[in-house]
Amino acid sequence: MQTQTVKIVVTGPFNAGKTELIRSVSEIEVVNTEKKVTSESEKVKNSTTVAMDFGRITVDNDLVLFLFGTPGQKRFDFMWEILSEGMLGFIVLVDSTRPETFREARGILETFRAYAPTPYIVVANKQDLTDAWSLEDIRVALRLDSAIKLLPCTAKKKSSVKTVLLELLYAILEELDSAKS
Amino acid sequence: MALKGNLSDFSIIQLLNLITLAKKTGALYIESSSKSARLIFREGKLVYATAGMDAMPLIKIMARSKLIPSSMAASLSERYRSLNDMELGITLINSGYLTQDQIFTGITDFFKDIIRGLFTLTDGLFHFEAEEPPPLTSIPLRMTLEDIIIEGSRQAHEHEDLKSEIPSLDVALKFAERPGVNIRDINLNAEEWRVISYVSPKNSIKQIAVVAKLNDFQIRRVVYNLLQAGLVELIRLNNPAAPAPPRMIPARNPVEQRNLVNRVIDRIKTI
Known part of the structure; x- marks a missing residue:
């Protein structure tokens, strides 16, 4: 029998922690194409994802979950549409310590919703850092409706990422239930 | 925090x-x-x-x-x-x-x-x-x-x-060859005069804004007024392709999908 695959997309601004999040739970070494950062404005880290991150979790004998991380920079947004095709849902990851990226996060969120009206959650990464914005402030800054799940996260911690994935999957189930009713 | x-x-x-x-x-x-x-x-x-x-x-x-x-x-x-x-x-x-x-x-x-x-x-x-x-x-x-x-x-x-009217500042301005209104009836303010003095196909709006000491909002407002007055025209330097229409995920059987999601949930719980 042919193995079935499902996909969850992890998106968000540059340096939000998408690669880290996927790396925390993937059973394979995350496949990514990293390139030296050349733009002055993006010199927060030395390298960044220019194609996509690709993680994998085997669910059972005939089902595999793929986690795709989108490249963070705007100039790669042509990839977003390709990545969003057929996804179960998506995660918008925000760096809680960099309010200058919130507007971009909002733009990415709206773009993905347009590409695929699938369930999504918003995740505030780096909540373990002292200069992280609070969830309440991030919700207001991103203009998120109270119905949208906004979760705290530390992407490098497996348990934290696990909670995030489960919350997205529960949101997907809720969506299926509401569509049924 | x-x-x-x-x-x-x-x-x-x-x-x-x-x-x-x-x-x-x-x-x-x-x-x-x-x-x-x-x-x-x-x-x-x-x-x-x-x-x-x-x-x-x-x-x-x-x-x-x-x-x-x-x-x-x-x-x-x-x-x-x-x-x-x-x-x-x-x-x-x-x-x-x-x-x-x-x-x-x-x-x-x-x-x-x-x-x-x-x-x-x-x-x-x-x-x-x-x-x-x-x-x-x-x-x-x-x-x-x-x-x-x-x-x-x-x-x-x-x-x-204004941004939707003038989305890019990386375009140039040129004087309209046939202005829609009588130029003698147009009163320009100081900001508009400053911009007018730099109108040339060689200067992008962004460059004009820098020398005229105007921010993005101000330069767009001035250029918009000049466009409305029929004094200038935009010269587009490039023509980006229209964005592709959104693609929707394929429809699935909800029962099957629910079963599939539950299997993924069970697996994630064991991580």
Whole structure:
């Protein structure tokens, strides 16, 4: 029998922690194409994802979950549409310590919703850092409706990422239930 | 937790909205190259504001609002120079110079003008110091910000509208060969003249903005007015392809999908 695959997309601004999040739970070494950062404005880290991150979790004998991380920079947004095709849902990851990226996060969120009206959650990464914005402030800054799940996260911690994935999957189930009713 | 950043990424309107909605208490400091301000809030309401870091004396605020004639303001300042704002306010009311409502109106107008002055800032640092109280001697006031947020939002929308009219500043301008209106009937203001003097297919709008010392909003407004007047035309340097239409995920059997999601959930739980 042919193995079935499902996909969850992890998106968000540059340096939000998408690669880290996927790396925390993937059973394979995350496949990514990293390139030296050349733009002055993006010199927060030395390298960044220019194609996509690709993680994998085997669910059972005939089902595999793929986690795709989108490249963070705007100039790669042509990839977003390709990545969003057929996804179960998506995660918008925000760096809680960099309010200058919130507007971009909002733009990415709206773009993905347009590409695929699938369930999504918003995740505030780096909540373990002292200069992280609070969830309440991030919700207001991103203009998120109270119905949208906004979760705290530390992407490098497996348990934290696990909670995030489960919350997205529960949101997907809720969506299926509401569509049924 | 920290609430700090740059106005280029997080506008003053967004900040005021956040503080109002989150009913925050504390002081918001704005520092840009051209101006600075300190706004103090109590449960989301503005209670105190200074342009720059020094407070304006109450008498000057009242004179500015024309509630006290300038000539009288100087003598009152001199006479009551030992009093703080709260003591002076009480004295002005008891002496019959002003009513309490007039004092509140004068201060409210002054605070609103401080905030309006911040709307034009597109760059600058901000930080919020939670729980910082206003000076003990300030006049107690609680001002809701909804109106001024709406006003600022309108201005921001105007900017958005202009951006949709002139999405890119990396285009050039040229004089229209057949202007739609009689050029003798057009009155240009100083900003428009400055821009007109640089109109050339060799200069991008962005370059003109730099030499004319206009920010993105201002240059767009000027160019829009010139376009509306039929004086200039945009020369587009490139023609980006139209974005592809959104693609929807394929429809699936809901029961099958639910079963599939549950399997994924069970697996994730074991990680």
